[in-house]
Amino acid sequence: MRASATTSAPGRTAHTAHGEVQRKALVQAAYDLIAQGGFEHLRTRSVAARAGVNIATLHYYFATKEDLIRAVVERVHSELANFSAPPRTPLEELRVEFADVERQMRETPATFVVLFELHMRAMRDPVIHAMLSEMDTTFQSHVESYLADGVQQSMFRANLDVPAAAAILVATIKGSILQLAFMRRPFPLDRVAAEFERWLTGEPH
Amino acid sequence: MRASATTSAPGRTAHTAHGEVQRKALVQAAYDLIAQGGFEHLRTRSVAARAGVNIATLHYYFATKEDLIRAVVERVHSELANFSAPPRTPLEELRVEFADVERQMRETPATFVVLFELHMRAMRDPVIHAMLSEMDTTFQSHVESYLADGVQQSMFRANLDVPAAAAILVATIKGSILQLAFMRRPFPLDRVAAEFERWLTGEPH
Amino acid sequence: MRASATTSAPGRTAHTAHGEVQRKALVQAAYDLIAQGGFEHLRTRSVAARAGVNIATLHYYFATKEDLIRAVVERVHSELANFSAPPRTPLEELRVEFADVERQMRETPATFVVLFELHMRAMRDPVIHAMLSEMDTTFQSHVESYLADGVQQSMFRANLDVPAAAAILVATIKGSILQLAFMRRPFPLDRVAAEFERWLTGEPH
Amino acid sequence: MRASATTSAPGRTAHTAHGEVQRKALVQAAYDLIAQGGFEHLRTRSVAARAGVNIATLHYYFATKEDLIRAVVERVHSELANFSAPPRTPLEELRVEFADVERQMRETPATFVVLFELHMRAMRDPVIHAMLSEMDTTFQSHVESYLADGVQQSMFRANLDVPAAAAILVATIKGSILQLAFMRRPFPLDRVAAEFERWLTGEPH
DNA sequence: GATGAATGAGCATTCATTCAT
């Protein structure tokens, strides 16, 4: 399940099982601290302390701070790749979209916090940009795909501009996360979802 | 006799015209550097260098780095408060909304970069949170107001959930900025605007 | 009364009456701040602020911080030179000695604080050392003088080692100030004075 | 599993023998520099340089300058606690008192310099005040104790006011140190000791 | 005389990283 976990270069992946545990503990610690204080306040010493190891041990597993951050990026990536739900109708997909945001926000809001911190970094870090870009493309394509299905199945309006609608949906979800996770302001996810349904289905008025 | 003659050091406003110019130059420099590298890489020395003054001069105008950042926040605030357009119809308002984003993104994308960096900070800094929160409320109210007008004037659909629609619009705009400014990925602002019109007016299909 | 107050070099003495007032205000401010926080925490800006003038004004009157401190030294010097009491008997002199300490400690303990701060400085600053040394010699001579008188008048013990006794008295007074001003611990000045009398007079036991 | 494995940084005691040596070297360096220039001129960089280590190394052992100073205080404390001489007669104790001052002044005058610098600090620093206060109490009690013994053994005058005499002795010793260490002026320690003997014993005259 | 503005040199402290063991 985890990405590249079988090579043998020290500083990249661990040799032993215990080493892999240490690595994960360090990534988890970094992840937690970014969620708490953002990249701005991320300190390698804090990460090591939180993982219960010496600062030199951290550098045994991750040559540089940047390497550690990259591992965090991969962790977020895999965490958000759990959209592997069974196939549903386009309308169900739409509902699942908002339900997923709601659930993730309730269960692990930190993921979003880290994700958005990464967005700020993407501007300057090509590696992070590429990864976020890929995630974005995947997400956008997925939405466009089921929106197109919905139009084809006459479940959604015939004159729907699918790419534009997908862009709106994706942007709305990102915007809602911003509102919920960073501003801690209310966002009527359910009413927004309902309004989206009316809009896409073009229900009579 | 010499009551108010403390040791100088301008707190909010400079004493002389030239002082005010220097102040603004420092804020501009900080603003530029945040736009370039985010808060994470903001260094007082870099700000001073960019403004062409000694580091001690920076501290003559701003006691702490935090004070300087607050001044940047105020600058962003006032920069985004230029929505003082002449009254228009709800539909025109909607179009202006997207046009504004497009123009701002073209002319001063840095404003958005700084604005979103501030969002990350808002989570931990109450002062910034309060300011962004206020800006958010103002924006949301404005949108809700003209959406309601549109419904009343039968320009928009009667069954429109105005608060939900406003939330979607605001979130979409925020999400589009994220896409454009940080991911530097295309976002079909005009097609999105057109789709929004169709959605709000409920034009036949 | 004041030392060299008629020359005309700016930075040494003021030209006008108002200038002299300003000078004194600055010296007083420095004196107060040394008494409060010691030389270690003395800041020219604080002195200027306390005197209600600009930091540049302070430097108009005193070219350097050191110059200002020297003026404070002179102030302490003149303050402690008020032993100009009418001639008394040796025993009265002894009593006055302790009474003076008691009074000064009650009325202006700051003088002692500044005086002892100066002692620390004397080790490295020849100017201050010279001044304190002179004060010391004067004090010691004065004590020796009336102790010798006392012996001659058979008021004090015949076998009294006058220089040693004077050294003890001077040291005791310095030590008592240390105890009272810096340690803020009780010191039985009156009982000590009484014991001294018994010792010097050699009263039967 | 790895409970006590925090990020290192010795708080009170170093982990390794070599670490303890470094710690002591830093305290010694600070001690020397305070003796030379007082607290006012104490710079962490100078301390590090004198100990032959990097400034960051100093902060590895002592989190703050204040922590370093506290360690110096403890060093002075233990240095002056070597009064563990074998029991003697009251008169011998008295003679030892002055002999100790003489020896300390000859061998390690810096101890006194640092001790008196600490007195200046005691006024503002409660921790230092407490430590000096304790040392003072111990010293005073010790003197009172053997003076009382001397009176009881009829070695000293019957009408001696023991607390007052002890206060005089302690103050004299402090005053003599001031004279010797800071003013570098002669102080007739032996004649003073002899006069003290005459005074306490009340030897005929 | 007085002040606002400006600065060079410096200060305690931080931080990612390295290295011998």
Place this chain on the structure above:
DNA sequence: AATGAATGAATGCTCATTCAT
């Protein structure tokens, strides 16, 4: 594998002093 020790290069901030007005 792991750690205590060590460090170069900053980093935000301070302070006595200068200078044009």
